[in-house]
Amino acid sequence: MLVTGATGVVGVEIVERARAAGWLVTGCSSRGGADAVAWRMCETPVPERLLAESWDVIVHAAARPRWNLPAQEAKDSNVAPVAALQPLVGSSTHVIHISTAYATGLRGTTQSTDLTDYRNTYEWSKAEAEREAVRRYGATVVRPPLVVGRRSDGMVSRYSGLYTVMQSGVTGLLPVFIGEVDAPVEVVSTCDIADCVLHIAATGGRDEPVVLGAGERALGLRGVIDSMYLALNRWRVAAGHEPLETPGFVTPEQWYRFYLPFAKPHLTSRQLRQIDLLSEFIPYMSVAEPIGVNWQVDDPAGAVQAAIAAWAERRPHLAKSSPRPWMGEEAA
Incomplete structure (x- = not known):
């Protein structure tokens, strides 16, 4: 191979x-x-x-x-x-x-x-x-849809995707989560993908694309964020830090129509760059229809929690952060 x-x-x-x-x-x-x-x-x-x-x-x-x-x-x-x-x-x-x-x-x-x-x-x-x-x-x-680390120990070779959202939440660069709270957000682990690939390698090709996910058991956006903060706060409490409150949610329409236009003139260049980066996630947090899964994976909440727990262990300087005020001077 x-x-x-x-x-x-x-x-x-x-x-x-x-x-x-x-x-x-x-x-x-x-x-x-x-x-x-x-x-x-x-x-x-x-x-x-x-x-x-x-x-x-x-x-x-x-x-x-x-x-x-x-x-x-x-x-x-x-x-x-x-x-x-x-x-x-x-x-x-x-x-x-x-x-x-x-x-x-x-x-x-x-x-x-x-x-x-x-x-x-x-x-x-x-x-x-x-x-x-x-x-x-x-x-x-x-x-595969959004990917996090493997289920057993959360190991992953690079932190991107949902990890970026988590980092932005704990540092205050993301004051609210933007999306539809009930939108189905499919998340799989690296080991889910590997298991699928190895099964196909051993049993032969497929005529139709193989789509991984939890299907009817997929978490909504709120479920994904709650799972992330549950794992983070378990780590914070064990490490002697206060747990964090989960930021609120706004819809994309509310964000672009009300929140961002009024805040934008007061944001630092760093905050504006982060907003541009995170805006790429908004469509995936607002999906109305399921992705059509035909390869079922196990409990997505468990995969998310294992991933964030491992991220916190490997990035303690970020995991112990407290969100800073969202607006400030350029030098902040």
Whole structure:
């Protein structure tokens, strides 16, 4: 098995679990590492070490999960690497392509090439990457939603996504949570994705994309935030700090119509940058319809709590913070 993006959030877990299951695994990533071959896909030739092997399974997990990349940069990062796999794919190689549950964009399909049919360039580029992987290799597509660390100990190779929301909440950079409190927010762990991928690798390809999530048992936005603060406050109390109150909620309409216009002139440049970053989350906290799960995962609240508990343990300087006043002088 070859795993691209082997040092990333999902790739690390797939490599570890695949080896534990008896696969002979080689990982590669742009920078490489002690346990991964260095390969900047599309920028450098395929390493001879990878060309020398005959791959039964290639798990393509390499991606840049940035929602605000310029369009061409998003294509270069998420679409072009699919074609770069061509020299490694033999007639019997099963390619498993890791996508995102949100690659179907605003219209519920990956077939549109129009950027305006997607919330951002990440969704748009991942939709094209799916089309390319299926066209070239007949790949099995796996679509995870928001991802947190593994269930057993919360370990994850990089803190992004919900961790960014948590950090903003404890530092006061996010005074309220913006979204629909009952909107279904699908969250899975890295080990959920790895288990799915290994099952597919062992049993054969799928004609339809595999969409991970809790389905009918998915948490609403309030449930996700409550789970995050429950885990955080358990850690804070155990460490001798006062628990934090969960910030309130406002709808996107309230935020953009009332809150932000009045506050914006008084915010620091740092706060404005953080608002721009966090605004990318708002569509995913306001989804009206479920994502159409066909691969059920276990209790999402448990995964969220394990992830935040581990984050707090590894980032105690942030976890023990107390929110600062939201508005202040530029030097604050």
